[in-house]
Amino acid sequence: MYGYNGNILRVNLTDGTWKTEELDLEMAKKFIGGRGLGTKMMMDEVDPKVDPLSPENKLFVVTGPMTGNPVATGGRYMVVTKSPLSNTIASSNSGGKWGAELKFAGWDIIAFEGKSEEPVYLSIEDDKVELLSAADLWGTTVSNTTKKLEEKHEKGCKVLAIGPGGENLSHIAAIMNDEDRAAGRSGVGAVMGSKNLKAIVVKGSGKPEVPDQDRIKELNKKQLAKIKENGVTGEGLPTYGTAVLVNILNELGSLPTNNFQVSQFEKADDISGETLADKYLIKRTACYRCPIGCGRYVKSGDWEGGGPEYETLWSFGSDCGINDMDSIIMANHWCNEMGLDTISAGATIAAAIELHQRGYIKDDELDGLELEFGNGTDIAEWVKRMGYGQGLGAKMAQGSYRLTDGYGAPELSMTVKKLEMPAYDPRGIMGIGLNYATSNRGGCHVRGYTISPEILGLPEQLDRFETKAKPTWVKIFQDLTAAIDSLGVCLFTSFALGADDYAEMYNVIAGTDFTGNDILAIGDRIYNIEKQFNLLAGVTSAEDTLPKRLLVDPIPEGPSKGWVNKLDEMLGEYYKERGWGEDGIPTEAKLKELGL
Amino acid sequence: MIKIEVRYFATLRIDDKKKETLEIQEDISVESLLEQIGVALEDVAILLVNGIRTSPEYKLKDGDVMSLFPPVGGG
Incomplete structure (x- = not known):
């Protein structure tokens, strides 16, 4: 093989x-x-x-x-x-x-x-x-x-x-x-x-052996054309990187701001992909054999290097109420140097700011540093303290759940299964909320990126406030993503490619004989074995939920005003789609079908 | 006449024009307005009025905010 x-x-x-x-x-x-x-x-x-x-x-x-x-x-x-x-x-x-x-x-x-x-x-x-x-x-x-x-x-x-x-x-x-x-x-x-x-x-000095050079050439010609012709992979991502989403989510009123207290940020354009491209971008960068090149190489003051992604512009930006691009670029840089996840680091600082705002964290714990919404002065310093485990930074380094729980206020942690949610407020986008709740690693967008149909209109436009059909979409996206993550290619190709394309890719390279449906079935198998692992680890389906704030407190203003995530309308249907019991546990029949 | 605001994003932002307020006739459709302001409908992938996805046939109302995005994405 x-x-x-x-x-x-x-x-x-x-x-x-x-x-x-x-x-x-x-x-x-x-x-x-x-x-x-x-x-x-x-x-x-x-x-x-x-x-x-x-x-x-x-x-x-x-x-x-x-x-x-x-x-x-x-x-x-x-x-x-x-x-x-x-x-x-x-x-x-x-x-x-x-x-x-x-x-x-x-x-x-x-x-x-x-x-x-x-x-x-x-x-x-x-x-x-x-x-x-x-x-x-x-x-x-x-x-x-x-x-x-x-x-x-x-x-x-x-x-x-x-x-x-x-x-x-x-x-x-x-x-x-x-x-x-x-x-x-x-x-x-x-x-x-x-x-x-x-x-x-x-x-390494070798190259993997491939079965048929002509078929590979043909495959690449076809798939590269699809990637180039697609508006997102051919133009949007190369020109602006992922950061272009800042303004979109803000215009929709679903850009979480101030630790999800509100969902629109007045100064969003200051931290947008457009601003990054106009004022900071030196060149774009690409991973191995990537025709998209969404990476940003930027200059801020005397410093230059890898720039922030959308998620990072959000986590250190609007989620902390900060519109200072230079501070965000440096916070991103120090996350890379300390080896910290930029989503969780920024979102944990946002939670710490809210703890401070509400009086849980006292001024004498700050060692003279600033910790307030809208103030980017010390966010890079907080990142360093998280990395080195110093002072309050040591508590923040354990993530927002453990931080807020330590102060008796776990409801201020915007996490699912203790993993910080990313930059899409699920109160204004129903399907992504279901995906967060059922993601096997917790609050994550790239387990089933339904932002694609719900916001970007790919492969077709769905009503973001509607719950009907979302369980079906979430399951398909989760299964396809599990397969893509297993193949060793980038999820961004899925803006342009579908299950049949990935099957063809696998067949041409590995000599297999799979269809698109086979690829989705393997994704389903992977999703189920992950769920089994979690259940055996003691993480039950009771944790397939969202923070109370997103289920109970409506978005207070903007285009998504009045909405909460209607998870209860979708979760049961999702379990059915998965062939799981009402308790969210894979049935014997389902596991047998998948050969698990 | 009514007043509406048009916001331009990404490659639709020409000469750094981020937004403009326009006085237009009542009951004009989004599609007609786009033609008037020289934006090709096929270049607009995400069309929002007041933050909600809207069809090109929508008749604009006083105070509407129209946001225009080309095909873009991320994650």
Whole structure:
């Protein structure tokens, strides 16, 4: 079978040994790779009740069959483990060039077990694998770690690393690669930190074998044309990046502002994609084999580097009531240096501001720093303190749920399953609320991005306030996304490509014979095994809900005024669509149908 | 005559013109207005009036705010 190298690198950090295992290709076909295969390995090898930061938890770094192969955006990898933030399955996706390099080195998966006594990093040069001391890297920022390892190792090597955030076990710590790309969500960086694993440097000299060059050329010609002709992937994302959504969501009155207290931000244009492009953008950047190039390379004052995404402009921007683009750019930069998830970090600062606003956090806890809506002066400094675990920053580094709960006000945490929700107020967009509530990793938009039909009109326009048919849409989007995340390509291709296109991609690269429906069925299988993991971990379907604020307090003003999310109208229907019982638990029949 | 506001976004923002207030005849449709102001309907992917998705046939009313976006997306 093509598409895979057939090799798992299993590293035991406790005794400092490693070995090669053969990838079960029949199993791979059932779960594709990436998110699906990683979750299957977690289910097979790890007790779902495991303490996420204990040596018994495992950390899987998993490529997909498209990773490193000559298809559009074929460079992504997934980190799969148990989340310390949500206690659910964690699977965080990242682009850049690192994932493809791992494939070039001859590996599909790295499975980390145990815990090293001292800080180490893993060096891979094809089949030469070494665990080396990270004593001089521990405590350093992501860019410094990357530079040091690039100097020390073979030219062209790629570096994946955690920052101080992961080392200090921040529950919102990310794993970074290529300096500013992030497997951001669910606190996966803390799991890596708990194992005393600082980095993975990889250099590969091979290329995966492909079955038929002519078919690949034909496939690429067709799919690249679709991506180019699509207004979003062909023009919108290349020109403005993801940041262009700021003004759209604001005009709809669904841009969460001041920790979801209101849903429109008067100064949204100051933090918009248009402003970023006009005043800060130097060039756009792209991940491995990406024809879209949504990445932003920006300049702010004397500093230049990777710029903020839409979610980050929101989390540090309107969610904190801040319209100072320079402050947001620096907060984003320090999240990358500390290795922190920009959504959770910004949203946690927003929650901290509300705690301060309501008198829970006292002035004497601030060490003289500013912490108020609309004031961006110290947000980058708060990010550093979260990363280094200093003062109030140490409490904030555990995410907004633990922060607010510690002050006796958990209702101020805008999270689902303790994961901070992103930049779409589900009171004004019903389907995305159902997706947040039922996402297997908690409050996440990229588990089922129904913003596409509900706001962008792709593949067709749905009424955002309507609940009917949303359960069907959410399920299809969740299943397709699970498959895309497992293939090793970017979710953004789905603006232009559908299930049949992904089946064709898989067939051409791996020599399989799947249809679009088969791809959706595999996605369904992945979604169900994730749900099973969560249930066994003790995360019940009672947590398939939204913060009370979004179910009870109507949006107070603007175009979505008066709306709350009508989750109760959708959830039962969604469970039925999934073939689950009314209790939100997969039935025996459903699991049997999926071969689970 | 009625007064409406037009807001331009992304590539529809020409010469940095973010918005303008127009005095127009009553009962004019969005489609006709777009023609008058030189915006091709096929270039508009998201058409909002007062923050709500609206069809090109909609007859504009006094005080309406029309927001125009080309095909854009993100995540």
